[in-house]
Amino acid sequence: MTIAKIDITGIGNAIVDVIAHATDQMLQDLDLAKGAMTLIDAERAAAIYAAMGPAIECSGGSAANTIAGLASLGGRGAFIGKVCRDQLGTVFRHDIRALGATFDTLPAKGSTATARCLIFVTPDAQRTMLTYLGACVELAPDDIDEDLIASSRITYLEGYLWDPPKAKEAFIKAATLAHRAGRKVSLSLSDSFCVDRHRDDFLDLVSRHVDILFANEQEIISLYRADDLDEALQNVRGHCEVVALTRSEKGSIIVAGDDVHVLDAEPVSRVTDTTGAGDAYAAGFLYGLTQGRGPADCGRMGGICAAEVISHFGARPEISLADIVGERMA
């Protein structure tokens, strides 16, 4: 096994977020599933955008947010995902590279636009997401850079990547390459509806390919059709080396072999927008792992990163995560 040049390579949907304030009434009027990520086509994206308030655009995408967080922590990150050669694709590429991450996936050949996620943030700071996958559906096994995967300590995959049809092959290819190179594979279950759509595939993935699993309570319960969290945990603990369960304001639970660590949430002065909380948690947790930290420290680092990201609009850190983690973990 050669020395890893990259801490984490993330593979995911390359998405630009379009974020606006919204009321619960607006969600009802538009018939949106509050708190979930719903896939929409181009036509519905246009209709919903027309009904949306004034918005800001910023780079998003679950695994891409995690790589952005890793870079902000001082880690060496890379991203694989598909944009179009359009203005939003340029924005996406700029933002992830500006953080110091490697992003060399070729843009899609067609004219299908770069993916957008319309995000409605309600006064309770909850986010409701509608994703038009656009150019993301072009991601294919050929986009997996074998050398990159082999030289990354961890390959991190978002569950959302199971939605575009060809991406799952890319997904399996990357996991296989990573393990062949003696590296670790990590997966986020992303969303309970996403788990519903792909349960059998995810069960197979978790039991055969995943070393480090991220999920929230609903997602892990949905995965095993369990009655409660305990039952779900009993199911998963034999399959993965490490399972990190995020529980919003209740903190997180880390299951690592026989050890279970129950962690409180990190303090936040004001929760503004929960978009990207799980992605930031994964960034802090995985960065901790690459730094040789134990599971409880990794969980704390994840919680600190999540606390920064939910304190403002947008899914990526506004200030240096390395500084904040350095202060709080001192």
Added chain:
Amino acid sequence: MTIAKIDITGIGNAIVDVIAHATDQMLQDLDLAKGAMTLIDAERAAAIYAAMGPAIECSGGSAANTIAGLASLGGRGAFIGKVCRDQLGTVFRHDIRALGATFDTLPAKGSTATARCLIFVTPDAQRTMLTYLGACVELAPDDIDEDLIASSRITYLEGYLWDPPKAKEAFIKAATLAHRAGRKVSLSLSDSFCVDRHRDDFLDLVSRHVDILFANEQEIISLYRADDLDEALQNVRGHCEVVALTRSEKGSIIVAGDDVHVLDAEPVSRVTDTTGAGDAYAAGFLYGLTQGRGPADCGRMGGICAAEVISHFGARPEISLADIVGERMA
């Protein structure tokens, strides 16, 4: 004179802002004039963007920000400006219409991209702006909707509009139409370098076409090449009905005929990004005028709007200005 259907029609550069945190060292390394608005070509825009940190995109443009502020106050606004039929043009059109403002200017026919303003916000909350005018240079007299101008209480023009070559004709046409319909014309001097570039034109405009003038201290001093603010004020007071001078943390001075009102700045808990402060001030001030308020009230309303906009990233209000002004003026 028919009844006005629109409170204010703004004419300006239709710009999407690209906003990032920056250090003073970065400004020095890139040789940028701190605090100013500098025009750049497409090539330099690409080079500076490549050196810029991760950014957020949001609709901007001086007069457009003022119309956005007016809409947030509950006023009826319209905007005239030129975008391209590209993704950022779609963003610009969406955002201003989402606030309830009318925006029907036809997009530019060519493929020149929608204008962008690269904004570096330093830790002192000062903004340094680099504008690539793109499709804005296509704005021409034919874009001035005569019925719209005739039915607007106030036509508001940004000084920046003097930079694209054909826009000045559009500018004069609009001012002439407004006065012919018995309406008021307002101008913001925008930027002291902009005043330097177009001093003679601006002097002519102010003495012949402008009823309500907005400027900061440097701009008005530059306009009259005066030694100090008093001298500049003596020069301008005979020319315009109302002059509103914004002075950042020192508040503002309103000169209306023989009356001079000196107003303190409105309190702000934390100044985050001063982009759009003057635009928001103009929104509050002009909305006050259309509501029949006196000059001192108008100045306060302007100050309250500016205080909201500088409390966060981005040049447009994040929360309802009508609510804030309602509370503070109660």
